[in-house]
Amino acid sequence: MSKPMTVARYAKEHRGWFYGCLLLFALVAFFCLKAIYDMTVYGAKAPLYAFTAGMVGFGATALGSLPGFYFHKLSDKAEDWMLGSSAGMMLAAAIFSLLLPSIDASEKLFTSELAATLWVLFGVFLGVVFLLIINASMRIRPMKVPRSKLRAASGFLFLPSSFITFPKA
Template sequence: MNHTQEQSWVEVLRGHSNQHPVMAGGLIVSLLLIAFFLLHALTGERQLNGQYALVGGGIAFLATAVGTLPALFIRDIPQKLSDCMLGFAAGMMLAASAFSLLLPGIEAGTEFFDSGFLGGIIVILGMIIGVALMLGLDAFTPHEHLETGPCGPGHDRCSRAWLFVFAIALHNFPEGMAIGVGYAQGDLSVGVPLTSAIALQDIPEGLAVALTLRAAGFNAKLSVLVAALTGILEPIGALLGVSLAGGLIIAYPIGLGLAGGAMLFVVSHEVIPDTHRNGHQTLATIGLMIGFALMMVLDTTLG
């Protein structure tokens, strides 16, 4: 890329920042806070549980890859089934956010402050950071969704394949962070059910992504390869998550809130609207309830 092209990208981002100053500011602040906690964790003396996070993220990656394989043989599935499957994934993400992230975060915050009120407030602070991060990434990352089309600054400069990859990345990365944060204190009762929930919902989600790419005109092998490779963001996000929340003690409840807020944002902003666009909201809601109930059982059994 030459200097003129680099300058043009800077101009595009500057213009987009001027149009969305609140989102730009929220993204910058959230990234600075994350960088602070990450730097402290990497230079501190607390032992990180990166091996657990890497295994958990790897399991989620493999689940995504396995889910894509049927797309080698089928081009599509009934829209009703697709919406029900994504609703199931949304239900598991909602329950995982509540039972494996936010509630343990409140418990850790309450123990740190010796106050339930302050414990809740510190988790809410983490949620605000997580939502600000996802809002900023959504606003400033060029990406494309099949229903709503391309969006983000400079989307006209990227191929459609890359726009789809960026869209999937926005979805998978917070899931990986959630897995990593869940293992930050070496507490398997938090990390194992969370990993199980995310891995299970990654299977139908991986298939949905691969079929979406096929519907967009990509061939079967490329669709499966791209959809599977986006799962690599889960172990990467997991390593970031465990590092982020493994330093300062106060970073743990904040990190749990951050991951929970980011996942809630994805569910509300992306997954649920996608399942309600085709008139199958009842089936999608039933799938969501089944996923939510299954995650409750997993959390009770494994946690």
């Protein structure tokens, strides 16, 4: 039986992933400290608004993840409801925050709205093809982890969720 995965063991076995996450954390910390400096020294308002919006997003994400720490078994109906609402929010975010502004921006390149929309849809299609090529070329296989062995304290929170699958009971 293998030892449970801890954060320290995962960091030793996957140094590139660990140092990449550490670098990203350092960059985020640097920009947060710079924003705080700009707010206190220069009285800048934009970093305050960005920092406040970021903290609201962080709080909402943290609040949304709390049930995962306490409910280890969910009914299929509850899981479907949660996945469906998440998919709906992401779909709305993609349409209202990504696709519509990109169509507005591409209207400056083309004279008609139809051509701008087709250009954006072509870009989306290329992105899907690119992701399918990446998926087909990856040689990573999911780990089989029994639900009884999966605990938040064992460090699995730092594994990408796509690498963890659960065998059928």
